[in-house]
Amino acid sequence: MSDADENLSPPAADPAHAATVRRLEQLSGKLAAAAIARMDEQLSWYRAMPPENRSWIGLVAQAGIAAFTEWFRHPETPQAISTDVFGTAPRELTRAITLRQTVEMVRTTIEVVESAIEEVAAPGGEEALRKALLIYAREIAFATAQVYAQAAEARGAWDARLESLVVNAVVSGEADEGDVSRAAALGWSAPEHVMVVLGHAPDGDSELTVEAIRRAARYARLQVLTGVLGKRLVVIAGGSDDPLRAAKSLIGPFAPGPVVAGPVVGDLLAATRSAQAAAAGVRACAAWPDAPRPVLADDLLPERAMAGDPTARRLLVEEIYRPLQEAGSALLETLSVYLEQASSLEGAARMLFVHPNTVRYRLRRVTDVTGWSPSEVRSAFTLRIALMLGRLADGGQRS
Template structure:
C-alpha cells in the first residue's frame, strides 16, 4: 500500500503573530507608552514611601527607567525572537550611581509596580483577541526583567567589591609603611571605618591560597567579635587593623583563626588610625624578632618582645626600654637600680643580694616590690627579669654615650 505524498503545511498564523506581534496591538502599545509610564510613576508616588522621599534628580532617573522599560517591552513584543539585552535597554538610561542610591529591594518594587500597571492596562491596550497573547508576553518579559535586574546589581556589587578591596589595600599599606595621612582617613571612612577611639594592628603570616578568602574570614571573625577591621594580605603577611577594643590579646585571639601557623604579634593600642603606624611598626619589628623567642605565646604582644626587638636593631624598642624602665628607676633613687642589678647578677637570690648589699633580705624584697611598682615588670619572673636586665644594659650604654 503506497503512502500518499505529504502536502506542504499551511503557514501557522499563531507562530507568525508571536514572532512579529499583532500590528494593531503594537500600535496601541506605542501610543500608550507615555500614559503607561505616567501611570506607573503616579502609582510609585502613591504606594512607595521611599520614592516620595528621594531627591528630584533620582526620581527623574527612575521615571526614565520606567519609560525605557515600557518602550523595551514594545520592541521586545515586536521581535521576541531577537532576545535583545534588556538590561542595556532599560537600565542603561540611568547612571551607574543610581545602583548606590536605590537598593535592590527598591528596584524590585519599582519593576513590580510598573508591571502591575501594564498588566492592568492589557484589556485596554490589546487589540480584540490579543489579550492572552499580550498577557503571556508580559509574563515572559517580567521574568527577563527580573534576571536583568539581578545582573545589573550583581555587576555593580562585583565592581564595588573590587574597588573597595583595592582601596582597603591602599589604606593598610599606608599604615604599615608609615605613610598614613588625612587622605587615608577619608579612604577608610569610604570603607565604613567609623573612627574608633582604640586601634591596634595584628600581624602574622598569611595562609597559602586565595587571599580574598582569608580577608573574608577575618571580616566574619570581626563581625562575630563586634570589631571594626581593615585588613589585607601584603606579600606573605596578613595585616589586620582592628578598632573598638582596649584588650589587645582578646582582640587578637578573636581574629587569629585565618592566620597561618607561626607567630602572631599584636601592636600596642593607639588612639586613632593615623597613630596606627606606630602599632604596625611595633608589630612588624616583633614579628621579625620572634625567631629569638621560640616559646613565645601565640598571639604575643609586641611590648613583650622588647628585648629581642632591641637586639635585632629596633631603635624604638631600645628607646622604650630605656625611657620606660631605666629612667624611672634612676629617678626613683640609686638604691633601686643597685638592688635590681645585684639581685639579677646573683641569680635572683634574695639572700645573695642582701649579703652583697649588706642589708636585710626583707629590705631587698621591699626594694624589688618597688621596682615592680615603678616599671610594671617583676624581677622574680624569669621573662620580666630578662627584660629588666636588657633595660639596665641599654640604660648604662645610653649614659656612657652622653657627653660629660
C-alpha cells in the same frame, strides 16, 4: 526559548498582533506617566528622593515599556533587556536605590501595563499580550538581579583595592587624612581603640583569607581593615582596649608562625606606631622560640632591642631605666646586684650589706615602678636589657 515563549511567536500576518504593537507604541508615554504617578502615590521612598534620581527612575520606566514594545514586536528575537532598560540610568543609581526598591519600581510598572491590557490590546489580542507581559516580567526580574550583581561585584573589587591602599599606608607609615576618609567610605567608624595584628598569610586565595578575618571580627564585635601584603597578613582592628584578647579572636586565618599584636593607639593615623611595633615583633620573634601565639609587641621589647629596633630601645630606657633612676639609686643598685647574683636574695643582701627583707622590699618597689617583677625569669631578662641600654645611654651622654 521555552514552550511558552514559542507560543508567543505570532504569524507574520496576525492583524491583532500588529494592531496591539501599534497601540503599545501610541500609549507608551501614557503608560510610563501612569507608572510614575503610581510610584509617587504608593512608594514613600520614591517621593523622598531628590528630583534628579526621580527623573532617572522615570527614564528607566519609559525604557522598560519601550523595550517591552520592541520585544513584543519580535518575541522570537533574543534581546539584552538589561541593556535596553537599565542602560539609560547612571551606574551611581544602583547605590542610591536598593535592590528591593528596584523590584518595587519594576512591579509597579508591570502592574500599570497589566491593568491597561484591555485598553492596549487589539480585539482578540488580550491573551497574547497578557502572556507576553508575564514572560517579560520574568526576564526583567533576571535582568534586575544581574545589574545589581554586577554592581556589587564591581563595588566589592573597588572596596578591596581601597582597603588595601589604607592598610598599606598604615603599615608603611604614610597614612594621612585621605586614608581616614577612605576608611570611612569602607564603613570604618573611627573607634577609640585601634591596634594592628600582623603575621604570616596562608597560601591560597587571599580573598578567602580576608573574608575569614571579617567573619572572625564580626563574631568578636570588632571593626577591621585587613589585607594580604606580600607574605604578611595585616589586620587593623578597632573596638577593643585589650590587644591580646582581640588578637586571639582573629588568629584563626593566620598561617603558622608568629602573630604579633601591636599596642593600642587612639585612632587610625596613630595605628602606624602599632603596625611598626608589630612588624618589629615579627622580625624579633625568632629570638624567643617559646613566645606565646599571639604575643604582644611590648612583650618582645628585649628581643626587638637586640634586633636593632630603636623604638624598643627607647621604651626600655624611658619606661624602665629612667623611672628606676628617678626613684633613687638604691633601687637601681639593688636590682643590678640581685640580677648579677643569679636572683638570690641572700647573695644580694650580702653584697649590699643589708637584710634580705630590705632586698625583698626594694624588689617589690622595682615592680611597682616598672611593672616588671625581678623574680620572674622573663621579666628579669627584660630588666637586665633595660639596665644595659640605660647605662649605654648614660655613658654616651657623658662622653
